[in-house]
Amino acid sequence: MTNIYKINFKIKGKGIPIVLLHGFMESLEIWNSIYYNISNKYKVILIDLPGHGKSILTLKKNTIFTMEKVAEIVKETLIKENIQKAIFVGHSMGGYVALAMAEKYPEMFLGLCLLHSTTKSDTLEKKKNRIQSIQLAIYNYPLFISTSIKKLFYYKKLSSLQEDISFVKKIASNTHINSITSFLKGMSIRKDRKFLLKKTKFPKLYIAGLYDLILDIKNIYEETKNGNQVYFLAIPTGHMGHIEEPKKIVKILENFIDFSIKERL
DSSP: OOOEEEOOEEEESSSSEEEEEOOTTOOGGGGHHHHHHHTTTSEEEEEOOTTSTTOEEEOOTTOOOOHHHHHHHHHHHHHHTTOOOEEEEEETHHHHHHHHHHHHOGGGEEEEEEESOOSSOOOHHHHHHHHHHHHHHHHOHHHHHHHHHHTTSOGGGTGGGHHHHHHHHHHHHTSOHHHHHHHHHHHHTOOOOTTHHHHOOSOEEEEEETTOSSSOHHHHHHHHTTOSSEEEEEESSSSOHHHHSHHHHHHHHHHHHHHHHHHHO
């Protein structure tokens, strides 16, 4: 049996293409509060990554779905829609996918925003944690979903974010266990792409959460130094800024999009 996939996507608005790539166990719905606003000014493309949301992914046993493979699928989807250049916004794993694309197809990029994401590969400790997560997902799927999603949000605001947490949990719970294990493996072996910060000419923006439990903000800030057109902004959220502070993210993205367009003209 070969891996089979069918990609679900949505396009709204006109103008400069903006591609929004969601994170692990998310879907294009995660961008609801964002794309309704920016699609008034731009052409927004939302994609359910393989095995997520309404995108179909039938996997061979023990498949490792790499970031490079996902990047190829995203690229194919965009080309079919005649989108040759765009500004990419990748949340967490979506950022890893965008980086894999940027290495192979830099000519497609007008700009790149890494939203709670990193160019660095997994540390040995992080790799170990992903393997442990696979075991938990296999043996206690509900607990895996619950503990994983809770860690994504600013811990001091959990009580006021219950509706948002339930929304994200519902999306995550619809992600098939085979996709979860395949993507966890794929993320654990992704290559370090920090070299792209110097090599690529298009603007790059990091948005980092001050209270992110997944990515340490100090490490992210250090990562941004000595790059070419690399910018950094910190916001008072956990790992889900687009859910916790959507209005703030919209404003930041609009400024970055306008800046990136001017830079490339």
